[in-house]
Amino acid sequence: MGERYRIIIAKPGLDGHDRGAKVVARALRDGGHEVIYTGLRRTAEQIVRTAMDEDAKFVGLSSLSGAHEHLFPKICQLLRESGLGDVIVFGGGIIPEGDRSALYSSGVRAIFGPGTTSSEILDFVKVASMRNCGVGSEDSWHWGD
Amino acid sequence: MARQLSAIENGDLSSQLEGDGLVIAITGPPGIGKSCLIDCLLHKLTPEHKIAVLAVDPSSSISGGALLGDRVRMSVLDDDSKSESIFVRSIATRSSSGSVPSIVQSLANHLLGNGFEIVFVETVGAGQSEMRCAAISDRIIVVEGPARGDGVQAEKAGLLELADLIVVNKCDLDGADKVVNDLTMSLTITEEKTPISKVSALTGEGIDDLAKSVLKIPVRLSSKRARFREQLFMAHESKITQNPDLDSILDRMSQEELGVEEALRRLYE
Numbered sequence: 001m002g003e004r005y006r007i008i009i010a011k012p013g014l015d016g017h018d019r020g021a022k023v024v025a026r027a028l029r030d031g032g033h034e035v036i037y038t039g040l041r042r043t044a045e046q047i048v049r050t051a052m053d054e055d056a057k058f059v060g061l062s063s064l065s066g067a068h069e070h071l072f073p074k075i076c077q078l079l080r081e082s083g084l085g086d087v088i089v090f091g092g093g094i095i096p097e098g099d100r101s102a103l104y105s106s107g108v109r110a111i112f113g114p115g116t117t118s119s120e121i122l123d124f125v126k127v128a129s130m131r132n133c134g135v136g137s138e139d140s141w142h143w144g145d
Numbered sequence: 146m147a148r149q150l151s152a153i154e155n156g157d158l159s160s161q162l163e164g165d166g167l168v169i170a171i172t173g174p175p176g177i178g179k180s181c182l183i184d185c186l187l188h189k190l191t192p193e194h195k196i197a198v199l200a201v202d203p204s205s206s207i208s209g210g211a212l213l214g215d216r217v218r219m220s221v222l223d224d225d226s227k228s229e230s231i232f233v234r235s236i237a238t239r240s241s242s243g244s245v246p247s248i249v250q251s252l253a254n255h256l257l258g259n260g261f262e263i264v265f266v267e268t269v270g271a272g273q274s275e276m277r278c279a280a281i282s283d284r285i286i287v288v289e290g291p292a293r294g295d296g297v298q299a300e301k302a303g304l305l306e307l308a309d310l311i312v313v314n315k316c317d318l319d320g321a322d323k324v325v326n327d328l329t330m331s332l333t334i335t336e337e338k339t340p341i342s343k344v345s346a347l348t349g350e351g352i353d354d355l356a357k358s359v360l361k362i363p364v365r366l367s368s369k370r371a372r373f374r375e376q377l378f379m380a381h382e383s384k385i386t387q388n389p390d391l392d393s394i395l396d397r398m399s400q401e402e403l404g405v406e407e408a409l410r411r412l413y414e
Contacts, residue, residue, distance in 0.1 A: 004209060004210070006151075025212055026212065028210065029205065029208065029210035029211060029212045030205070030208045030210060031208065031210060032205075032208045032209045032210045033210050033211075034204075034210065034211045034213060034235075034237045035210070035211065035212050035213065036213045036214075036216060036235050037212065037213070037214050037216070037217060038216060038217065039214075039216065039217035039218075045225075046222065046223065049222075049228065050216065050222075052147055053147050053232055053233060053234055054147070054234060054235060055147040055148055055150065055151040
């Protein structure tokens with residue numbers, strides 16, 4: 001079994017659909033990780049506080065509402081400001097292709113859309129943890145680069 | 146502090162801190178409302194008191210992973226005015242059996258040493274004989290509710306005997322009065338009567354009184370011996386789970402190369 005990480009799965013903003021987030025949480029659990037699910041409609045501040053208190057290595061953000069352009073970069077920024085620059089952020093949901101490069105440059109290291117396999121997400125966790133590519137790092141790498 | 150807790154949990158740091166606050170275990174069957182009750186209590190007791198919660202959920206014995214979902218119920222975390230006085234941490238049981246891993250005791254002491262007055266330990270939703278929480282806590286609250294079987298359940302030995310306080314939750318539902326009656330009848334025979342609170346985390350009924358009494362639950366002498374018994378078992382178990390050869394011994398056992406007696410002998414070598 002590989003290294004075990006603490007991973008937050010969060011639903012930022014006004015978005016009531018969490019089937020996808022729960023499936024990802026379950027896949028990570030079955031991959032041997034400790035997953036903390038935040039529940040629906042969390043603010044950026046709440047998610048960052050959760051990452052801090054739970055001492056998470058990863059934060060996964062799920063959004064299907066279209067607010068990702070605003071919320072994902074805000075969470076990355078707040079993480080950096082809170083001294084959590086080593087936390088690795090990834091996202092998923094309905095994220096149009098054209099929005100992705102802006103999210104990558106804000107610090108998000110992977111975007112997983114519909115059809116992603118659970119083994120791909122587990123592979124990302126393994127690779128990203130070895131690169132130490134937290135939101136505060138200079139590394140411009142992202143998954144699928 | 147969150148990072149120190151991880152280091153303690155991973156066995157990389159042993160905390161020397163101790164405080165004089167209370168560690169209160171909250172236990173009871175799954176879905177009975179342990180998380181919601183803690184949420185209600187936090188709403189009432191903070192920010193006047195500084196309170197930490199260690200919420201334990203089970204790890205998979207197959208993958209070693211865990212889904213920790215107790216935070217979802219904590220609406221009190223949405224209140225910014227309380228954020229300085231509350232700390233919530235989710236804990237996976239990892240390799241320990243039972244509803245509370247032994248490391249929780251060190252984590253709780255570390256929190257008390259960091260100025261928290263009360264640490265609530267929310268156990269895995271557990272059954273009748275889950276006494277492990279006795280080993281790590283100063284007081285035990287057992288949460289019960291309606292529609293959980295007949296009056297004979299209240300007469301059974303086990304966890305209820307160790308409770309310093311019994312809370313019957315969901316009193317807005319039919320049948321709660323009957324549960325309180327059954328429990329009261331059962332407890333009248335014992336010498337040291339355990340107090341019973343009837344509350345509803347949903348409507349808020351009884352929560353004010355509960356919040357007041359939680360801070361001064363008297364300790365019951367009869368549970369002291371049981372506490373030490375559980376501490377002994379816990380120490381015994383952690384000797385086994387911390388043995389580096391455990392994995393290889395389990396592999397050999399599953400290939401039927403080793404029997405239980407022989408395995409135990411090797412683990413204690």
